[in-house]
Amino acid sequence: MATLDRAFYERPVVEVARDLIGCSVRHGPTSGLIVETEAYHDSEPACHAFAGLTPRTETLFGAAGRAYVYRSYGIHALFNAVCEAEGVGAAVLIRALAPLRGTELMRARREAAAPRGARLRALTDRDLCSGPGKLTQALGIELRLNGSSLARGPVLVGPRTRRWTETEILAGPRIGITKAVELPWRFWAAGERNVSR
């Protein structure tokens, strides 16, 4: 599989976030098309790297083109692509995918990860990757993949397979944060059903 090289990520993080819409993520037999992203940069307080270099943010400040995976709310792993020059703390959060391959494995993983007492009805394809915590469950992306190469794997990010026009990609404020809420650093594919709610 063709993968994006380090130069792709070694650019302003907001540009990379926009350009990742329509690209693909694959982990083993499971894959999806990126339909929603958010940019984070150490110059603004919503970014983990805002606090400076700590054990947690070491990957963020490292080389571009690697995975930054961290635990959110004690429950979910969230998957990011590290961007910009080494020494700059910046990354793109992958917020949603349109499932491509391995949907039955994704469904099995999502069901296995469901909380106790959950789920009275079956998971639809739309329930698999339509959020940052869901897609890491579906693709089996865990904390141990923090720091791994997105060009060499185990998690691979591939380029767009078609041209995307300006009007197909929308921008707006990021979700779920309490600081720097005004920055329009969230991007999504217009009309895509798998974009998070």
Next chain:
DNA sequence: CATGGGATTGACT
């Protein structure tokens, strides 16, 4: 060493 806060999700009123 103790404490508190999340880049979320899913159930429930």
Next chain:
DNA sequence: GTCAATCCCATGC
């Protein structure tokens, strides 16, 4: 709309 689950790590004593 509200709320709890749950854990890594930053901060402060």
